[in-house]
Amino acid sequence: MGIAGISRRPTPLLPTFLLAAAITIVCSMTLLAYAVSNALQSSLTLTAAEEGASLLDLFLGPLVQELAATNKLSDDSVKKLDGILETKLGTRSKSIEVWRRDGTLVYSTSNKHRVGTKSAPAEMNAAFLGQATAAIKTSADQKSQHPMIEVYAPLYRSGTKEIIAAGKVLNDGERLAGELRDIRIKSGAIVATIAAPMMFLLFLLVKRTASTVRKHRIALREKVAQTAALATLNDKLRQEADNARLESIQSNERFLNQLGQDLHDGPIQVLTVLGLKLGELLETNDLEAADDGRPSFADVDELLNDTLTELRDIATGLVLPELTDLSTTETLQLAVRQHERRTGTTVKCEIENLPFCPAPLRVCLYRIVQEALNNAYQHARGYGQRVAASQTGNSLNVLVSDSGPATTAPLQAPKRGHHSGLGLNGVRRRVEAFNGSLDVISLTDGTGVSAKIPLVNSTH
DSSP states (O other), rough: OHHHHHHHHOOHHEEEEEEHHHHHHHHHHHHHHHHHHHHHHHHHHHHHHHHHHHHHHHGGGGGGGGTTTTSOOOOHHHHHHHHTTGGGGGGGGEEEEOOOOBBBBEEESOOOOGSSSBBOOOOHHHTTOOEEEEEEEESSTTTOOOOEEEEEEEEEEETSSSSEEEEEEEEEHHHHHHHHHHHHHHHHHHHHHHHHHHHHHHHHHHHHHHHHHHHHHHHHHHHHHHHHHHHHHHHHHHHHHHHHHHHHHHHHHHHHHHHHHHHTTTTTHHHHHHHHHHHHHHHHHHHOTTTTTTOOOOHHHHHHHHHHHHHHHHHHSSSSSOOOOOOHHHHHHHHHHHHHHHHOOOEEEEEEOOOOOOOOHHHHHHHHHHHHHHHHHHHHHHTTTTEEEEEETEEEEEEEOSSOTTTTTOOOOSSOOOOOOSSSHHHHHHHHHHHOOOEEEEEEEEEEEEEEEESSGGGH
């Protein structure tokens, strides 16, 4: 998983980070410029509203004082109001409107036909509460579509804070719009001036970081390649070592078989002929033992027979039976039957139907049972001999146990020929060659030999 992830083509760090940083900074700075320009626009609009309110109160206030007592303006007041736009104020103001508190339009320079109707805009509510407001709108009456400033302001009764009407003046907003454009341009320039060094510093920092990451990635790839090569070499060496151990076991078995066969065909045959000749000599002379204590022919014959028996036992133990066509279960059962035949004892078998194993492993299992039963016979007189074999997961478990005391003296004369075996150390080395383990354990009623061999590592 890790090697596959490292070998996958990585995403370029520098372009990705710069793109993300550029988008983040540009968006942030744009929002900042927008917020600053809106704040300045609100401030300028408020200033325009206050200025417009002052002008309305200055020019319109004296002419609408009669609204404190009547519901409409006199013709003289209307004529004076119409003349206001003809003054210098008309260069900035395009129209003027006046409303009473009930929302009735009492004066308008641009919509004379609407005078007397109740159509006060919502902005008038703030004016009747004593607040001057302003808004920048685009005039639909002009081909140039230049902006206009609508100013709504309260009109007070002279000498008091009583609001008797509200006025609206529509001023030219081109100058204000120009100032706002200049502010936005300057805000953008300031933001760009700040963002450019930030982007440059980020570029240098990320470039250096990307270079370091690239170097570490290359070094990591080299380490991974070296580790993979070492792992492959270790697997190859382990396989060769396992094969060498198995070949050693097979060579050892061939050597033991050949040694047993040579003993049987060589010294045993010679000693057998010698025994026959000695028997004939005894029958011919029929001599008894001498009184002077020297060995007689009978003593020599007995010694020869004992030697033959011992040699046959050794040869029998060295030579394995034919296991080529036997299954794993049959191999263990054969080891049990041969032990019973040699010793005249009984062994309780609890052998499950085991999976088929290769020949070297079956030879190892045969030797485990053979040696463990030999020890049980020698040291426990064969009491409670038991062989159990089972498969647990991917492991093969063999337990050979007895019910005799561990201190029982070895038997001196078995019922039939018997040898001392090849030794538990030799069997343990065989088990370890298959990556298994062999332990001698103390049971509540005797001793056991437990072997555990993994099947996965022993099937090659």
